[in-house]
Amino acid sequence: MVTKVLSMPSNERHVIKINRPKMEAKQGNPGLSGSPEVNTIIESRNFWLYYGSKPGVRDITMKVYSSSVTAIIGPSGCGKSTFLRSINRMNDLVPGTHAKGYLGVNGTNVYDPKINLVNLRQQIGMVFQKPNPFSKSIYDNIVYGPKLQGVSKADLDDLVEKCLHSAALWDEVKDDLHKSALALSGGQQQRLCIARALATKPNVLLMDEPCSALDPIATGRIEDLIIQLKKAYTIVIVTHNMQQAARVSDRTAFFCLGELIEYDTTDHMFTNPSNKQTEDYITGRFG
Amino acid sequence: MADNKNNSLLEQAADFSRPLLLSPAQDMKGYILSHLGRAFLFLITCTSVLSVLLIFVFIIKESLPFIFQGTWSASINRMWEFFTSVRWYPEAGQPEFGALTLFAGSIYVTFGALLFAVPTSLIAAMFLSDIAPFQVKQICKPIIEVLAAIPSVAYGFFAVLVVAPWMQTHLGLSTGTNALNASIILAIMAIPTIVSVADDAMSSTGRAIREASYALGATRAETLVKVVMPAAHSGIIAAIILGMMRAIGETMVVWMAAGNASQIPTPWWNLGSAVRTMTATIAGEMGETVQGSQHYHSLFMVGLILLAFTFMLNLCSEYFLAQAKKIGKGGKRK
Numbered sequence: 274m275v276t277k278v279l280s281m282p283s284n285e286r287h288v289i290k291i292n293r294p295k296m297e298a299k300q301g302n303p304g305l306s307g308s309p310e311v312n313t314i315i316e317s318r319n320f321w322l323y324y325g326s327k328p329g330v331r332d333i334t335m336k337v338y339s340s341s342v343t344a345i346i347g348p349s350g351c352g353k354s355t356f357l358r359s360i361n362r363m364n365d366l367v368p369g370t371h372a373k374g375y376l377g378v379n380g381t382n383v384y385d386p387k388i389n390l391v392n393l394r395q396q397i398g399m400v401f402q403k404p405n406p407f408s409k410s411i412y413d414n415i416v417y418g419p420k421l422q423g424v425s426k427a428d429l430d431d432l433v434e435k436c437l438h439s440a441a442l443w444d445e446v447k448d449d450l451h452k453s454a455l456a457l458s459g460g461q462q463q464r465l466c467i468a469r470a471l472a473t474k475p476n477v478l479l480m481d482e483p484c485s486a487l488d489p490i491a492t493g494r495i496e497d498l499i500i501q502l503k504k505a506y507t508i509v510i511v512t513h514n515m516q517q518a519a520r521v522s523d524r525t526a527f528f529c530l531g532e533l534i535e536y537d538t539t540d541h542m543f544t545n546p547s548n549k550q551t552e553d554y555i556t557g558r559f560g
Numbered sequence: 561m562a563d564n565k566n567n568s569l570l571e572q573a574a575d576f577s578r579p580l581l582l583s584p585a586q587d588m589k590g591y592i593l594s595h596l597g598r599a600f601l602f603l604i605t606c607t608s609v610l611s612v613l614l615i616f617v618f619i620i621k622e623s624l625p626f627i628f629q630g631t632w633s634a635s636i637n638r639m640w641e642f643f644t645s646v647r648w649y650p651e652a653g654q655p656e657f658g659a660l661t662l663f664a665g666s667i668y669v670t671f672g673a674l675l676f677a678v679p680t681s682l683i684a685a686m687f688l689s690d691i692a693p694f695q696v697k698q699i700c701k702p703i704i705e706v707l708a709a710i711p712s713v714a715y716g717f718f719a720v721l722v723v724a725p726w727m728q729t730h731l732g733l734s735t736g737t738n739a740l741n742a743s744i745i746l747a748i749m750a751i752p753t754i755v756s757v758a759d760d761a762m763s764s765t766g767r768a769i770r771e772a773s774y775a776l777g778a779t780r781a782e783t784l785v786k787v788v789m790p791a792a793h794s795g796i797i798a799a800i801i802l803g804m805m806r807a808i809g810e811t812m813v814v815w816m817a818a819g820n821a822s823q824i825p826t827p828w829w830n831l832g833s834a835v836r837t838m839t840a841t842i843a844g845e846m847g848e849t850v851q852g853s854q855h856y857h858s859l860f861m862v863g864l865i866l867l868a869f870t871f872m873l874n875l876c877s878e879y880f881l882a883q884a885k886k887i888g889k890g891g892k893r894k
Contacts, residue, residue, distance in 0.1 A: 363775060366767075368693065395777035405768035408791045417786070418776035466772070473776055 312339045314477060314507045315360060320374035322352075322359050324367065329355035331531045332374070337477075337524075342499060342508045344522035344539065346515060348554070352531040353511045357479050359383070360509070361397040362390060378477070395422065398470030402482040404462035406454035406469070411446055414454045414465060418473035432472060440468035441498050460491025467498065471506075478502065480510040484517065496521050515555055519543050527551045616867070623864040626657075626857035642861065648822045650845065650855040657858045661822040663865070665739070665835035669814055672743025672831055673750055673807040678800055680747070681754035685799075688755070689762035690770075690784055701759065708752040716816035719745045724817070733832045735819055740831040742818035746810055750803035757802055761795020761884050762788055795884035801877040805870055811839040820844065838866045 315337035322329045330352035337343045345353040355364065362383055364370045372384045383393060395418065406414050415433045416424075424432065433450065437443035442464040446457070454465055463483060470478060480499070484492040499508060499521045512518050518525050519539060526536040527548075535542065535551045546552040582590065627639050638657070645658025684704070688697050723744060724736025733740075765788055773783040789796065819834020822841075826833070842859050849856040 361775060363771060366771065366774065391777040391779065393777075394775055399771075399775040401768065401771060401775075403768060405772045407769055407772065407787055417773070417778075421776065421778055421782060469772075469776065 313337070314339045314379060315509070316375075316377045316380075317356075318375040318377075320356075320359070320372065320376045322355055322364060322370060322372045325369045328531055329364075329370075330359070330528075333533045335526055335533055335536050337507065337509055339476075339507045340503060340505070341523040342503045342510060342521050344518035344525045345509065345511045345528060346513075346518050346525060346554075347528035347534075349513075351528040353528045354481050355531075356528070357481055357509060357511050360477070360479055361394050361399055362388070363399065365390075391421075395473040396475050397477045397479060398473060398475035400463070400466050400470055400478065400480045400483045403486045404459055404466050406457070406462050406465055408453065408455055410451045411454050411457070411465060412450040415469050415472045418469065422473065436468040436472045439471050439502070440464045441494065441501075442468055458491070460487050460494060463487060463491070463495060464498065467495075467502075471502075475506065477507045477509065480508065482511050482513060485513060492517070515543075527554060529554070619860055619864050619867060623857060623860035626854065626861045629854075642858070646822075646824060648841075650849075650858060655854060657854075659838075659858075659862055659865075661824055662836060662838045662841050662862060664824045665814075665818065665822070665837040666808055666839070666866070666869075668739045668825065668831065668835050669742040669746055669818055669837055670804060670807045672739055673746035674800065674804060676744060676747035677750040677754055677803055677807075681751050681799070681803070682758060682796070684751070684755045685758035685762055685796075686784055686789075688759045690780065690788065701756070704752050704755050706752075707748065708756075712749065712810060712812040713816075715745050715749060716813050719813060719817035727832075731832065735834055737817050737819040737834060738832050739818060739825065739835045742814045742835075742837075743831065745813050745817055746807040749810060749813065750806045753806050754799045754803040757799035758792070758796045761792040761799065764795070764884075765791040792884065794880045798877045798880035798884060801873050801880065805873045805877070808873070809839065809866070809870055811843045815840040815843055838862050842866075 313336045317333045317335050320333045321331055333356060345357065347353050358364045359372065359376055360378065360383065376383050378393065378397065381388070407417065409417070412433055415436050416429045419429060419432055434443060434447075437446065442461060445461060446452075446465075454462065457465060463486075467478075467483075484495050487495065496517065499510065502508060503523075510518075510522065522539045524537065525539045525542045527534045527542070527546075527550075529550060535546060535548045537547070542551065543555060546555060627642075628635050629638070642657050642659050644660055645656065646661050647656040647658040648661055649656045688701060692700060719741055720737065723741050726736070727733050727738070727741060728736040769787055769791060770783055773787045774780075778786070814837045818837060818840060820836045820840055821834040822836045823833065825831070825835065842863055845855070846859055849859065
């Protein structure tokens with residue numbers, strides 16, 4: 274399976290390319306420990322997002338590095354999902370939201386009024402809390418995004434196979450590609466949603482509690498998948514499950530009441546948190 | 561103070577001073593009451609079910625003598641005439657009962673109405689379910705639904721006094737009361753039903769699949785047409801069938817607006833000619849027939865055909881609504 278993921282030619286994957294002068298120069302990766310060749314893919318500086326007049330996240334400043342898994346943990350209502358959904362502008366669907374500050378993807382502010390939402394969302398895939406396949410066949414679920422991009426019919430079969438391989442679902446569904454996606458089990462549906470997100474050839478995958486509706490076995494498979502996918506994709510995952518954050522992520526951010534409390538490598542965070550609140554949360558004393 | 565109260569309550573709750581078993585009298589009372597209540601509710605439910613059955617029986621009983629009279633060959637001839645002849649002269653010296661024009665009339669105005677109502681309603685339903693802000697939907701939907709509450713005779717007035725003269729002067733039609741006029745008015749009457757049911761179907765597809773679509777880079781139009789509409793197709797079909805039932809069973813408007821000439825339009829697409837529907841025929845002629853006469857039974861035959869039509873449409877809409885419900889719940893579907 275690993276070889277299959279890697280076998281996707283790297284030049285096939287698009288990098289965010291928006292034909293406009295970049296608002297911010299690309300920055301290095303000072304601060305956090307990590308290998309020197311990693312790049313900053315997502316950068317947030319003093320970012321606020323309001324629901325009406327109430328801030329959902331306050332003053333977030335953090336960087337997400339390429340080809341790694343960044344976990345966001347924190348108690349319910351702390352703004353983890355809000356922050357995640359700001360990155361691909363899914364919060365636009367909630368009436369009355371507005372943003373303040375800078376949230377850049379590959380150096381472009383996503384809250385720039387001139388942002389190309391279609392390109393942004395196709396290059397930042399998203400996987401949701403509850404598996405949400407369309408009531409179409411497995412095949413049609415995966416080709417939905419590529420068809421919007423105008424990928425020719427001849428290439429679709431190949432793409433479907435690749436995406437299903439990458440999402441570790443091919444062997445289970447290869448004979449049933451034209452059956453309804455709703456007939457799959459919950460875990461299979463979630464992997465289908467991952468395959469569907471990969472089909473638009475994204476650079477980043479956002480995962481909003483992708484395992485919270487799944488049993489431990491399905492969760493284990495998704496976690497294995499996440500670890501494989503990070504070789505090719507930058508992954509940001511919101512999770513309620515601290516063991517999950519510890520298992521899959523390279524860096525962890527702890528949010529509380531809309532603020533970023535602590536952000537560090539996962540090893541450091543779970544062994545030696547520098548903040549009292551973080552320590553209380555990860556040891557289960559609160560939250 | 562609060563503590564004291566709490567303590568005393570706890571002491572009270574500790575002893576089981578009230579018996580846990582029913583006394584024989586209480587037991588009997590409960591038994592009788594529950595069975596009486598059940599019987600009463602069952603009886604009331606039966607009345608409505610029975611009345612539907614009785615209507616069926618009554619109409620079938622009154623319509624069969626029209627066909628089955630005299631010899632077998634005469635019966636078959638009469639049936640053949642009824643379904644294929646275009647000559648409806650029930651009160652002539654040599655009466656003829658060719659009801660084909662009446663079927664055609666009903667079909668013309670019904671499909672004519674759908675022609676106007678379906679596109680309009682679906683666009684309105686799309687707007688209400690996905691585009692209109694919440695407050696706008698809260699105001700618009702009840703107003704659209706009020707359209708269904710306007711008495712049909714009021715629509716009939718509108719058809720005769722406004723639409724008919726307008727058609728004569730602006731479309732150059734010889735008569736303002738025609739299939740087109742009836743179709744337009746029936747469309748207006750069917751719109752609230754279709755909009756309301758289709759909007760419910762589209763809204764109930766939920767936020768999850770919309771988010772999935774947007775997250776893949778789809779625009780709102782693409783999401784609506786490629787994801788929401790297919791997911792809601794059962795509900796949308798049911799909505800259209802319900803609208804169709806409204807149009808096919810409507811009497812007063814077609815009686816006033818369709819012109820009541822028992823003919824099949826020539827050429828066939830000419831909606832500007834007057835037609836006569838099954839419902840208008842029954843309503844118009846029933847008062848003038850002798851009870852038990854051939855004409856009387858023929859009208860019941862027309863009614864039976866109409867009933868069969870709407871019954872089938874009703875079954876279809878029930879089927880599609882059940883499908884839509886399953887999908888709305890996210891259930892499995894082949």
